[in-house]
Amino acid sequence: MLRGQLPLLNERSARGRIGASPPASDVPDVPLEAILPAAHVRGAPLDIPEVSEPDLVRHYTQLSHRNYAVDLGFYPLGSCTMKYNPKINEDAARLPGFARLHPYAPERMTQGALRLLVDLEGMLAEITGMQHVTFQPAAGAHGELTALMLIRAYFAERGERRTRVIVPDSAHGTNPASAAMCGYEVVEVRSDTRGNIDVEALRAVADDRVAALMLTNPNTLGLFEERITEIEEVIHGCGAQLYLDGANFNAILGITRPGDQGFDVMHMNLHKTFSTPHGGGGPGAGPVAVKSHLAPYLPVPIAVRDGDRYRLEHDRPKTIGKIRSFYGNFGVLVRAYAYIRTYGPLLRQVAEAAVLNANYLLALLRPAFEVPYDRPCKHEFVLAGTRQKRETGATTKDIAKRLLDYGFHAPTVYFPLIVEEAMLIEPTETETREAIEAFAEALLAVADECRTNTEVVRTAPHTTVVSRLDEVTAARRPDLHWSSGTARTG
Amino acid sequence: MLRGQLPLLNERSARGRIGASPPASDVPDVPLEAILPAAHVRGAPLDIPEVSEPDLVRHYTQLSHRNYAVDLGFYPLGSCTMKYNPKINEDAARLPGFARLHPYAPERMTQGALRLLVDLEGMLAEITGMQHVTFQPAAGAHGELTALMLIRAYFAERGERRTRVIVPDSAHGTNPASAAMCGYEVVEVRSDTRGNIDVEALRAVADDRVAALMLTNPNTLGLFEERITEIEEVIHGCGAQLYLDGANFNAILGITRPGDQGFDVMHMNLHKTFSTPHGGGGPGAGPVAVKSHLAPYLPVPIAVRDGDRYRLEHDRPKTIGKIRSFYGNFGVLVRAYAYIRTYGPLLRQVAEAAVLNANYLLALLRPAFEVPYDRPCKHEFVLAGTRQKRETGATTKDIAKRLLDYGFHAPTVYFPLIVEEAMLIEPTETETREAIEAFAEALLAVADECRTNTEVVRTAPHTTVVSRLDEVTAARRPDLHWSSGTARTG
Amino acid sequence: MTPWTAHKYISLTEADRQHMLRTIGVPSVEDLFTDVPRSVRLLRALDLPPVPSDAELLRELRGLSERNGDADRFACFLGAGAYDHFIPSIVWHLAGRSEFYTAYTPYQAEIMQGELQAAYEYQSLLCALTGMEVSNASMYDGASATAEATVMARDLTHRDEVVVSSAVHPEYRQVVRTYTRHLGVEVRDLLHQRGVTPVEMARDLLSERTAALIVQQPNFFGGLEDMGRLAEAAHAVGALLVVAAADPVAYALLKPPGEWGADIVAGEGQPLGNHLNFGGPFLGMLATRQAFVRRMPGRLVGRTVDTQGRRGFVLTLQTREQHIRREHATSNICTNEALNALAAAIYMAALGRGGLRQVAEVCARRAHYAMGRLAQIPGFTPAFEGPTFHEFVLRCPRDPEEINGRLLDVGIVGGLALGRFYPDLGDSWLLCVTENRTREEIDRLARTLEAMR
Amino acid sequence: MTPWTAHKYISLTEADRQHMLRTIGVPSVEDLFTDVPRSVRLLRALDLPPVPSDAELLRELRGLSERNGDADRFACFLGAGAYDHFIPSIVWHLAGRSEFYTAYTPYQAEIMQGELQAAYEYQSLLCALTGMEVSNASMYDGASATAEATVMARDLTHRDEVVVSSAVHPEYRQVVRTYTRHLGVEVRDLLHQRGVTPVEMARDLLSERTAALIVQQPNFFGGLEDMGRLAEAAHAVGALLVVAAADPVAYALLKPPGEWGADIVAGEGQPLGNHLNFGGPFLGMLATRQAFVRRMPGRLVGRTVDTQGRRGFVLTLQTREQHIRREHATSNICTNEALNALAAAIYMAALGRGGLRQVAEVCARRAHYAMGRLAQIPGFTPAFEGPTFHEFVLRCPRDPEEINGRLLDVGIVGGLALGRFYPDLGDSWLLCVTENRTREEIDRLARTLEAMR
Ligand SMILES: Cc1ncc(COP(=O)(O)O)c(C=O)c1O
Numbered sequence A, B: 001m002l003r004g005q006l007p008l009l010n011e012r013s014a015r016g017r018i019g020a021s022p023p024a025s026d027v028p029d030v031p032l033e034a035i036l037p038a039a040h041v042r043g044a045p046l047d048i049p050e051v052s053e054p055d056l057v058r059h060y061t062q063l064s065h066r067n068y069a070v071d072l073g074f075y076p077l078g079s080c081t082m083k084y085n086p087k088i089n090e091d092a093a094r095l096p097g098f099a100r101l102h103p104y105a106p107e108r109m110t111q112g113a114l115r116l117l118v119d120l121e122g123m124l125a126e127i128t129g130m131q132h133v134t135f136q137p138a139a140g141a142h143g144e145l146t147a148l149m150l151i152r153a154y155f156a157e158r159g160e161r162r163t164r165v166i167v168p169d170s171a172h173g174t175n176p177a178s179a180a181m182c183g184y185e186v187v188e189v190r191s192d193t194r195g196n197i198d199v200e201a202l203r204a205v206a207d208d209r210v211a212a213l214m215l216t217n218p219n220t221l222g223l224f225e226e227r228i229t230e231i232e233e234v235i236h237g238c239g240a241q242l243y244l245d246g247a248n249f250n251a252i253l254g255i256t257r258p259g260d261q262g263f264d265v266m267h268m269n270l271h272k273t274f275s276t277p278h279g280g281g282g283p284g285a286g287p288v289a290v291k292s293h294l295a296p297y298l299p300v301p302i303a304v305r306d307g308d309r310y311r312l313e314h315d316r317p318k319t320i321g322k323i324r325s326f327y328g329n330f331g332v333l334v335r336a337y338a339y340i341r342t343y344g345p346l347l348r349q350v351a352e353a354a355v356l357n358a359n360y361l362l363a364l365l366r367p368a369f370e371v372p373y374d375r376p377c378k379h380e381f382v383l384a385g386t387r388q389k390r391e392t393g394a395t396t397k398d399i400a401k402r403l404l405d406y407g408f409h410a411p412t413v414y415f416p417l418i419v420e421e422a423m424l425i426e427p428t429e430t431e432t433r434e435a436i437e438a439f440a441e442a443l444l445a446v447a448d449e450c451r452t453n454t455e456v457v458r459t460a461p462h463t464t465v466v467s468r469l470d471e472v473t474a475a476r477r478p479d480l481h482w483s484s485g486t487a488r489t490g
Numbered sequence C, D: 001m002t003p004w005t006a007h008k009y010i011s012l013t014e015a016d017r018q019h020m021l022r023t024i025g026v027p028s029v030e031d032l033f034t035d036v037p038r039s040v041r042l043l044r045a046l047d048l049p050p051v052p053s054d055a056e057l058l059r060e061l062r063g064l065s066e067r068n069g070d071a072d073r074f075a076c077f078l079g080a081g082a083y084d085h086f087i088p089s090i091v092w093h094l095a096g097r098s099e100f101y102t103a104y105t106p107y108q109a110e111i112m113q114g115e116l117q118a119a120y121e122y123q124s125l126l127c128a129l130t131g132m133e134v135s136n137a138s139m140y141d142g143a144s145a146t147a148e149a150t151v152m153a154r155d156l157t158h159r160d161e162v163v164v165s166s167a168v169h170p171e172y173r174q175v176v177r178t179y180t181r182h183l184g185v186e187v188r189d190l191l192h193q194r195g196v197t198p199v200e201m202a203r204d205l206l207s208e209r210t211a212a213l214i215v216q217q218p219n220f221f222g223g224l225e226d227m228g229r230l231a232e233a234a235h236a237v238g239a240l241l242v243v244a245a246a247d248p249v250a251y252a253l254l255k256p257p258g259e260w261g262a263d264i265v266a267g268e269g270q271p272l273g274n275h276l277n278f279g280g281p282f283l284g285m286l287a288t289r290q291a292f293v294r295r296m297p298g299r300l301v302g303r304t305v306d307t308q309g310r311r312g313f314v315l316t317l318q319t320r321e322q323h324i325r326r327e328h329a330t331s332n333i334c335t336n337e338a339l340n341a342l343a344a345a346i347y348m349a350a351l352g353r354g355g356l357r358q359v360a361e362v363c364a365r366r367a368h369y370a371m372g373r374l375a376q377i378p379g380f381t382p383a384f385e386g387p388t389f390h391e392f393v394l395r396c397p398r399d400p401e402e403i404n405g406r407l408l409d410v411g412i413v414g415g416l417a418l419g420r421f422y423p424d425l426g427d428s429w430l431l432c433v434t435e436n437r438t439r440e441e442i443d444r445l446a447r448t449l450e451a452m453r
């Protein structure tokens, strides 16, 4: 029912419309100049559109109908853990005692919030096998950066000058980027034929210049690092720290704990493993959990229990400082707390079901695609579109776009970088068997079409509100905001 | 992105799934038989589907994408006043002090709710020019029935046996139906050539058998009863009561008050005039406002102010009793209260804008359609598809269905019954000029298509999730609920 | 007319207004109202309070709402026709989607498959729960649904007397009387005995003139009726058995009316996922036998196919309804409680077969525990014998209203003082224990009553 | 492995599990985990509290939340980087639609036009408000955005010193230090004088080595900086002017940074329609000059066309980003605060040109009134001279922390005791008055302080 392109806000604007009723001033009237010198008053007109409330509601409701989302369908975006986001968690986060609480409110009136932080830290410590947690990082990459800073502070105190961070070639781009932002030199280590980090190659670079190995486990191929204990020995053997990118934590909840695997520090993506909504690209939360030796360096403040009171501890002399304002994405933490409470010891079932779903989907798809590392996967797996590309010219991008016509979101494509024409597929544990089968059926049908009707694949999508979009022109001549010249094209 | 038919809940069901976490019993365990005799325990299996929460969310979110709504687009359903439903009103109604309040809660803890009722009564009395209001009726038709019962009780007390109710031929079906439910004989009076009630015909039947005239003003043709003062004289002249069906109150808010027009009693549709959401067919609220002489008969209880306390008055000896449980659709009343507060004295602008929008749209459409009563309309107007039918064979139904392909909801069709091939079109005051113009453009295009491409109109709709549905078979062989035989067809 | 004040809900600007007037061909908006006789014009502004800002309005309403005691802040032992069951978050996240609540009756079926399918599913779920063959898409509330069922029974039997048990909700009975008063239907009261409907006396009242016997299950006192024998008694004289249901959650555990031979089930669907809302909006339920469908009031959604044979849903059997049949319609009902029916469907589907049964069982277990616990307090005794579901009546050592007053001071909303409806039960107190009342709350109630002595 | 317990979020039944294992070709789920060495397995159940029912969980969380004091129940005079502006209902009715919040980064643009268009609109609105040429789609928060702006300035200028005014939010300054510590950037403090950044001293500190001068407008004390001369001073040495914004609502009334010549605006978008949330999620803003766009961190959405020439939107200039450029990216940021940016856009559009200005003006007027009113109380004096927007500093006759404690008892949350961040301002109290604080609340604050004497 919603056809054609939608107007932009500016195209719905007309002088004199308004979509809210702001209050009038109720204090004695004084000339504005008595409050603000003229030089400080805005001169240029405020070019904000004027839209009535009904029209604004229609604008965003219509836009929402042009968005794919977990609540609408299967969303197998690998590495992103697009699981169901429980509604009860939304209700909890919107309670006025959480949503309307000022971060500088006196401790006496923040006891419930502080207790939630302390209890959540305790639960995450148990789940990870670590000792302490900071909630300040706003997302996974932010957690990575924080973790590396902790490691740096740790070595600095010990007087060790370590300048390098090892990153496997399969790692997510945020890993090397974080290392660089922390002033480290990045050393890349290749993967072996089983899709794990090449332990011999690792050994070769593991020396006293190395501050840390950033490992993802299960890694971005969806494979568990089978030689994790050897890796741990190599890294600790050279005096470095072992860091876990916990983006894939969903696969091992309750099965094996990073702390028990020998990791010194890790971040979690609460917006993946712990079901907090991705929000179209955030907010997330990337808490960092550490073993005791790194705890002194955690960002300040930290919520602590003091008898039956809770308080924020600011005075931690060895802290790295702050990596964002206040205490992190508290609203996200409330949701994660509710989520963990909803599973308790049953969290292990999350991992089991996630892994079962992934292996089932892999089994259904194996006939049609190349499987670069064919072993039981964890929560996700990689297929390669190489056969299709070679035989028909249809690329993984084409296949992804064609999937949209079947009513599905596409997998993550062209990641990890070490697999050609990669499709990284993660069904998550909240999907039904029926949904998984329907997706497999669609992807197999597309694989078929690559042969029988290549053109329809190469020019996909066809049933979406817009057809394939021109990314090249977008980047070459960036148009990044409305101007009166933003014509309604087409 | 949502293609094909959606499964029914039962088709998503699998034994062992669940979509909630009900509590476990926390009281000492006793055998169920100790509580309930076996004969009272359910024998037949409970055939309720079992669906997981993620799947249930997807089910209803997908269903919601198959629904047209005010928040998505222009909804010119005449007589229904599909105006914008403010979100702030939703927030107000969901406050726990309203939503979680038990109707039998002690007066001491319902003071806020009672005050809201008393204040709302006062505001509606001012807006209608009447004296008292009952909130018990759950919808317009329920209000009609209540109003007629009041009239009956009034005449009963005066010892007058009046057995007839006059209803114009343009009236909504609920009017005669309500009269019949109240045990009245219905006398229909025709409309005149200007689209008003034929006053001479009215005069002819106005005698001492008549209890009331049920008048809609503006009437269902969107026309004001120009001879309202004469009508009032005729009705009161024969000793009958003058009742207003207030479904079209939106057109005259602040312009003219039913009380001042001489009406003795009226109902309002809060879900029309006062912006409470239609909910896909309810809940509504149909409060009845009366002049003092009818007040003694109002349903019990009534909220009253007693100094600075509020209470429910039950003891009203002449009351007709109750027409539903408790006090009416309170949650709807909260929204209407918020709405009236949001306009205050500016309510008149609502009427003015509604009437302006309607006349503008009429002006845009006049070239293409027959206008059976061509005078300035109020908040809505009637077109006839007779020319199209005669010249091309395309009926009003076909035109309505074709409009769906243009992304619009259709007008009310085949009502009022006195206009052949009627389209009753009500834009409401909350629409933008742009939306009105876009709708006019679409309807004019369809009128064109009737001539240039009749087939596409006659077989419409074409772009909806299903094509034209077979209503005849549905009625001939009713399938009104799931059974394992409900095959997935198509 | 005066120039307009900008308002957030009105989209027309001054420029729009001028343009539109020009197109219409009149100089001012005033000229569109010339048909309103001057003598009936309102020549002043409406005398209404000034317009608040959004923030002020919310503050005002929050203020009003906080002068009420909600069931989150008070442990509420009131039932009596409005039940505090827990409502899973998803129910209103989904029913609260604006595609549903800002739509109206699905007249244009092809763009309304969402609501239509949901209503068909609601009908299906309600049939499964009540054990009936067909359900409509909703009525106003339990009381008016019972009244409409009464009228329906009259029409089906062509008889003009109904027998109503006094163990039916008093407000339902009042509404039955109001609805039938002018239709020549005589309502005969069948007095409960010890909290249940006496079968022998029912037999005495039932006759060839009786259109329906109306009972409630579980009844207003929480007790279980001898449904089998009541059904027999009604059917023996050719009358219909109308079963009023105040809390259909019970039927997940109890033998449903359909199994007992009910001809019409009418009742209150509020307990299925709808808020207490100070009494409304609630949800009228009406279900019956397939054979009676053409005499049913209200909307019905049916399954059909489109021109390509695909499954779809439409409003059907509309020739029963007022917009077609006018004074000969089965009812005048038009707008009903569609959104509440949607919430009820989501509620039932969320809990599912197992969850609904568990809720019902926990209600029964906790209520049973509560009755036992409270009956140990000197002065408090069960008023009636016999099994109950989640409500029960206690006789009290002092005026129940007074007890309620004192409970309120400690954050407890007590039961209903029955004297209000049954003068001979002035010392009796109707308590309800849903699965939303914890054992801790029950014990707290008991301790408070003990301390009152 | 043990059999599964049914769980509302897991859709696999026992039958599903068996079927799937058969298809995979392994006997049990256990067999899918053989790659996890036994030595690192967790051989016990996780030691977590037992699973509550939905009702119990909500009760627990409601209990925790009610131990906090929310801004609905307390009159909150705290600002200092988190602002209690009124949020119109539509903002979260719309941003709270699940199509938005259960989606992720719009990698598949054709099915994500909703978010993408909304982000493009956010960028447009933010440019309009700040007077800048280009905005990204969001950063984490105001502090980290300021830190990223610092790094960006370093990269743009190839210089390694930044000068930061001490009138910038202390937490922002802390985060700037943490972010730059390991990048060889030297952060030089520019001490405020009487609550504003001294231009002369700025000139002294600025040099050919300076990448950026960082100031906040309005500054942390609520005061207005001499932006024109500060911009001049920075540009005179080839440094960039980075303006941190703690409350962009101000720019609806004040001359925006773009007009003053700012090169980068970094700051906090929370005040635009986002809840206080005990400090997060908030919304990092970053806007700059067109010429600098390829050095910007974060996501950018651009307009383009589809194969049929229709307008559409895509993520663009991704070669700046980590997933392509890895260690050479402009930042490591990936997940950001998209939903909060959406809320901010809806907020700005709802108020519109006129409404935003009105909000800003009412803030300024009420704050001005409050400062005047409070300064009449003996012992309370404005700490600084000069114009302010909606925050101001008072010197107090006793410890501000003690005052806050006593205000709390009467339902008022007082200002921030500045001693926490500025030891030399131990008697100083930073108060904020938004349009959400009424005159009545201001007067009540004043009366309470008077009574304290
Ligand atoms: C393996 C991996 N590491 C790190 C990240 C970064 O997390 P965030 O997006 O929360 O910053 C991601 C996110 O996609 C990831 O998949």
Ligand SMILES: Cc1ncc(COP(=O)(O)O)c(C=O)c1O
Pocket (backbone or CB within 6 Å): B079, B080, B139, B140, B141, B142, B172, B174, B175, B216, B220, B245, B247, B248, B269, B284, B286, C333, C334, C335
């Ligand atoms: C003119 C008129 N009268 C009465 C009614 C009945 O109102 P309700 O549907 O609220 O029962 C309607 C509803 O459409 C109507 O349009």
